[in-house]
Amino acid sequence: MNHHALVPLGLVALAGFLLPLLLARARWAQQVPRLALAVWAACGTVFATASALLPAQMVLTGESSHRLTDTVLMLRPPTPAQLLALDGRELFALSLSLAFLSVPAVAFARRLARARRVRVRHAGLLRLVGRYDPALRATVLDDERPAVYCLPGRSRRVVVSSGALHTLTPAQLAAALAHERAHIAGRHHLLVAAAEAFAAVFPRLPLARHGGSAVPLLLEMAADDRALRRCTRDALATALYALASGRAPRSAFAAGGPSAALRMRRILAPHSAGHPVLRGLLTVAAAGLAMAPLVVACCSFPG
Amino acid sequence: MSRSQGEGMHVRRLGELEAEIMDRLWAWQRPATVREIVDDINRGRRVAYTTVMTVADILHRKDWLRREKAGRAWLYEPVRSREEYTAGLMRDALGDSQDRPAALLRFVEVISDEDMAALDAALRAARGDQDPPQDPHPGATHRDPRRGATHPEPHPGDKHREPHRPPRHDGGSPA
Numbered sequence: 453m454n455h456h457a458l459v460p461l462g463l464v465a466l467a468g469f470l471l472p473l474l475l476a477r478a479r480w481a482q483q484v485p486r487l488a489l490a491v492w493a494a495c496g497t498v499f500a501t502a503s504a505l506l507p508a509q510m511v512l513t514g515e516s517s518h519r520l521t522d523t524v525l526m527l528r529p530p531t532p533a534q535l536l537a538l539d540g541r542e543l544f545a546l547s548l549s550l551a552f553l554s555v556p557a558v559a560f561a562r563r564l565a566r567a568r569r570v571r572v573r574h575a576g577l578l579r580l581v582g583r584y585d586p587a588l589r590a591t592v593l594d595d596e597r598p599a600v601y602c603l604p605g606r607s608r609r610v611v612v613s614s615g616a617l618h619t620l621t622p623a624q625l626a627a628a629l630a631h632e633r634a635h636i637a638g639r640h641h642l643l644v645a646a647a648e649a650f651a652a653v654f655p656r657l658p659l660a661r662h663g664g665s666a667v668p669l670l671l672e673m674a675a676d677d678r679a680l681r682r683c684t685r686d687a688l689a690t691a692l693y694a695l696a697s698g699r700a701p702r703s704a705f706a707a708g709g710p711s712a713a714l715r716m717r718r719i720l721a722p723h724s725a726g727h728p729v730l731r732g733l734l735t736v737a738a739a740g741l742a743m744a745p746l747v748v749a750c751c752s753f754p755g
Numbered sequence: 756m757s758r759s760q761g762e763g764m765h766v767r768r769l770g771e772l773e774a775e776i777m778d779r780l781w782a783w784q785r786p787a788t789v790r791e792i793v794d795d796i797n798r799g800r801r802v803a804y805t806t807v808m809t810v811a812d813i814l815h816r817k818d819w820l821r822r823e824k825a826g827r828a829w830l831y832e833p834v835r836s837r838e839e840y841t842a843g844l845m846r847d848a849l850g851d852s853q854d855r856p857a858a859l860l861r862f863v864e865v866i867s868d869e870d871m872a873a874l875d876a877a878l879r880a881a882r883g884d885q886d887p888p889q890d891p892h893p894g895a896t897h898r899d900p901r902r903g904a905t906h907p908e909p910h911p912g913d914k915h916r917e918p919h920r921p922p923r924h925d926g927g928s929p930a
Contacts, residue, residue, distance in 0.1 A: 570847075570858035599862075631862055689881070696870075716878065
């Protein structure tokens with residue numbers, strides 16, 4: 453253990469605790485959902501990396517841990533020759549890092565695989581009982597309950613129930629379809645799987661807790677924004693209302709899904725007060741400043 | 756590349772054939788042999804007996820068809836009705852399943868009474884209370900009474916009626 457552990461420790465605190473707490477409260481996040489999603493994704497990546505480096509820095513001696521800090525801060529990946537020259541303690545540190553990194557990585561991969569299995573099965577059944585409508589570029593499912601959804605990933609398709617076709621006007625239907633296509637084009641299922649994996653692996657971590665509930669809602673808002681390039685606010689908002697009111701509300705699951713009411717208010721009243729992008733970047737920069745003393749400490753005192 | 760394209764075509768044809776076989780068995784509502792299915796498909800297009808036999812076998816292995824021996828041929832029959840499969844897909848689509856990996860992305864998630872009331876209020880506020888809904892109790896199954904009517908875009912003045920601090924559950928812990 454030496455002072456070089458301070459940098460990963462600081463990054464863990466920053467990405468795992470400080471930024472998530474700020475993000476969860478930030479008003480700008482919902483005004484610029486794509487920026488907020490990028491910050492969440494960055495937090496996840498930095499947290500996973502830093503928490504893998506931390507145990508390595510704990511076991512390394514001063515000199516080699518200083519080199520590791522250099523490598524990470526300069527984003528200079530080690531050459532194969534350097535990797536071959538590692539001594540026993542350094543190899544132990546490396547395997548420790550990889551083990552820590554593999555925990556969230558494996559959870560993420562397993563979630564993706566499981567979701568994919570569900571989708572493949574779902575798509576197989578859709579081929580049997582649904583019919584593809586070339587005009588809508590969507591699969592129609594014969595059911596009176598209104599529903600619009602998409603299968604992202606390899607078996608990508610947008611699905612509408614015949615109930616939704618009856619309920620929605622052409623403009624509303626186009627708005628809902630545009631929203632779903634935005635999910636597919638943005639590969640939103642990857643971020644959903646990442647958020648779920650973090651929530652499962654680190655259930656008490658603010659990053660996982662707040663990210664797990666914020667990310668799905670931000671993804672919906674990002675898809676809303678993209679749909680609004682092709683449809684009116686009125687069409688999207690009324691489509692949301694018509695589809696939500698067409699199904700039985702259930703209080704038991706109220707906490708589950710992203711809030712439709714928040715999305716609706718946002719679609720109808722786009723208050724772009726202030727400069728959300730600027731405020732977002734300032735938040736990140738201010739939080740990042742907290743790292744400066746730690747980095748300076750590590751760079752000034754080798755050994 | 757041409758190889759993978761060829762395989763893609765092949766897979767798609769097989770998928771279509773699966774649907775064609777299931778469609779016929781569902782329509783006939785009785786067990787049928789591969790010969791009967793082939794003859795019926797052949798009225799529209801040419802398809803080889805062995806191909807249909809293979810696909811019927813695949814459907815049997817996927818547990819979509821059950822079969823029993825009748826003389827020297829197999830009699831095939833759907834395990835479930837089309838409606839049962841559709842209902843299963845809708846359960847996934849509406850998010851009713853308990854076990855729910857994020858396999859599908861839905862336009863609207865399952866919604867609470869409270870959210871429904873908020874939706875109603877937001878829509879009404881945006882329209883400036885032009886025509887209040889007949890049903891004061893939101894939720895249940897009432898349709899948007901304003902749907903289909905032509906509406907102007909909400910004008911700028913309206914948005915100040917919006918409560919400016921909506922985020923009550925803005926990404927906080929699900930409470």
